[in-house]
Amino acid sequence: MAANMFVVPQTIVAMAANMFVVPQTRGTVLCCKCGIPMAPNPANMCVTCLRLEVDITEGLRKHVIIMYCPECESYLQPPRTWIKAQLESKELLTFCVKRLENDLKKVRLVNAEFIWTEPHSKRIKVKLKVQKEVLNGAILEQSYVVEYVQQDHMCESCTRFQANPDQWVAAVQLRQRVPHRRTFFHLEQLILKHDAAVHAIKIKQMDQGIDFFFGNRSHAVKFVEFLGKVAPTKSRHDKQLVSHDPKNNNYNYKYTFSVEISPICREDLICLPPKVAASLGNLGPLVICTKVTNNIALLDPFTLRQCFLDTDQYWRHSFKSLLGSRQLVEYDVFNVEVVSPEYNVGGSKYVLADIEVARITDYGKLFYIRTHLGHILKPGDRALGYDLYGANSNDMELDKYKGLVLPEAILIKKSYEEKRQKKRGKPRSWKLKSLDMEVDDTKGRAYEEKMNSEYEEFLRDLEENPELRFNLSLYRNRDYQPSEMASVSEGDDMPSVPLEELLADLDLSEQEDGEDSMRE
Numbered sequence: 001m002a003a004n005m006f007v008v009p010q011t012i013v014a015m016a017a018n019m020f021v022v023p024q025t026r027g028t029v030l031c032c033k034c035g036i037p038m039a040p041n042p043a044n045m046c047v048t049c050l051r052l053e054v055d056i057t058e059g060l061r062k063h064v065i066i067m068y069c070p071e072c073e074s075y076l077q078p079p080r081t082w083i084k085a086q087l088e089s090k091e092l093l094t095f096c097v098k099r100l101e102n103d104l105k106k107v108r109l110v111n112a113e114f115i116w117t118e119p120h121s122k123r124i125k126v127k128l129k130v131q132k133e134v135l136n137g138a139i140l141e142q143s144y145v146v147e148y149v150q151q152d153h154m155c156e157s158c159t160r161f162q163a164n165p166d167q168w169v170a171a172v173q174l175r176q177r178v179p180h181r182r183t184f185f186h187l188e189q190l191i192l193k194h195d196a197a198v199h200a201i202k203i204k205q206m207d208q209g210i211d212f213f214f215g216n217r218s219h220a221v222k223f224v225e226f227l228g229k230v231a232p233t234k235s236r237h238d239k240q241l242v243s244h245d246p247k248n249n250n251y252n253y254k255y256t257f258s259v260e261i262s263p264i265c266r267e268d269l270i271c272l273p274p275k276v277a278a279s280l281g282n283l284g285p286l287v288i289c290t291k292v293t294n295n296i297a298l299l300d301p302f303t304l305r306q307c308f309l310d311t312d313q314y315w316r317h318s319f320k321s322l323l324g325s326r327q328l329v330e331y332d333v334f335n336v337e338v339v340s341p342e343y344n345v346g347g348s349k350y351v352l353a354d355i356e357v358a359r360i361t362d363y364g365k366l367f368y369i370r371t372h373l374g375h376i377l378k379p380g381d382r383a384l385g386y387d388l389y390g391a392n393s394n395d396m397e398l399d400k401y402k403g404l405v406l407p408e409a410i411l412i413k414k415s416y417e418e419k420r421q422k423k424r425g426k427p428r429s430w431k432l433k434s435l436d437m438e439v440d441d442t443k444g445r446a447y448e449e450k451m452n453s454e455y456e457e458f459l460r461d462l463e464e465n466p467e468l469r470f471n472l473s474l475y476r477n478r479d480y481q482p483s484e485m486a487s488v489s490e491g492d493d494m495p496s497v498p499l500e501e502l503l504a505d506l507d508l509s510e511q512e513d514g515e516d517s518m519r520e
Helices: 010-019 047-053 090-098 156-163 182-194 217-230 274-279 311-317 417-422 445-464 482-488 499-504 511-519
Strands: 063-069 074-077 081-084 108-115 123-133 139-152 170-175 200-206 209-214 233-245 250-261 269-271 286-292 295-299 306-310 329-338 343-345 348-350 353-359 362-371 382-387 409-415
Touching: 047 139, 074 090, 081 090, 090 108, 090 123, 156 200, 170 217, 182 217, 182 445, 209 217, 217 233, 217 250, 233 311, 274 311, 286 409, 306 311, 329 362, 329 409, 353 382, 353 409, 362 409
Parallel strands: 063 139, 170 250
Antiparallel strands: 063 074, 074 081, 108 123, 123 139, 170 209, 200 209, 233 250, 269 286, 286 295, 295 306, 329 353, 329 382, 343 348, 353 362, 382 409
């Protein structure tokens, strides 16, 4: 107990320690130039006097001349490399800083940012913040502005094209043997999304395809590789000797790449060859093409089985469609009986159902069929499908299946044509961009109307199928009024593009729309 009498509580010890803490103060000295109090530093001068005494940006370039090609909007990186960059982009900022590489060896770069200038002024201003060790080891930080003056000078490819537009080096002839251009409309948007044809000096629309002309063979090879990643294609190439210099042993060739896209399109009805059906686990043989990328997605509408054909598998057998989208027939739906729960196949939801339908042009014949669209069809709806009851098919693959009983109809998708009739002529709230393509105007008015009709079908497909616009860029249509937008979306289940997708892909870099975008 005697020992416990001398125990001091910890709280008392802590209070005693705090009572004897000496507060630390930061000393100041007087500036040797102006005499104001300041924190001590190796130079014994305040920041203001130090900047007046030493200029760390002395000897650094404040004006730089850069070469700019107005045709392809690229900048010359000496000695011969041309870099394509948009105004105030990360690529352009990197290009501008690299032009000062020798100057920045003398100082340490801390930050770089653009200063806004008029887009048509031919001036680019970059604000740089640098650091440098000055008197007696003091580190001084200073900002300065570098002005880049653009001088127009066409690159080698654009010069060659302006001198002779037909003087191309490599051409890519893209073709698809189908009676419509829906595939090319979708492919055009993918090319714009990924800037795949940025090096093309000319793009020309042809029958059943498009021709791309390049000033360099490597650009054409890269474009052909891109096509193989987004569509099931096969290609071959050839070259033609243009000139030969025997003294220097130089050869000039023109290269031609022929690229063919598979004739299988989305929503086509296909009868698989027996060998292909057996290799896919006895799928089908009647299947629907649900998606086309570099693989072809096939769906059995009677069992909801799905398989994929890669490019090599397809071109090894090279079969065609039994019926295409231009042969779709509209049906009225009278009765729907669901026979299976909902299945998620390849990211899409399907439900098997037995339904009763009739062609809208002939109510005298009712068809009782099975479909995979039980999740979206209900009595009173309309659907688009293939009429196998009245079709006259001469498909060789179909004749190989002895005893095959064909259904009277196969439905493909829900139809919104009746509802679209009420809103015909009203503009959409979104729009797409298009390639700068030469079009043959000698085709006549009938050909132009056919193209406009097919393009309108493509726009409807984008509205109805979110998967189809997944990798595309959709832009807000500024001519569309908000009041009209509200009136269109009221009262029905018409498919439309959500406003969130338009905002996500809104292009704010367009100079003509820049100020309006900021106000909104």
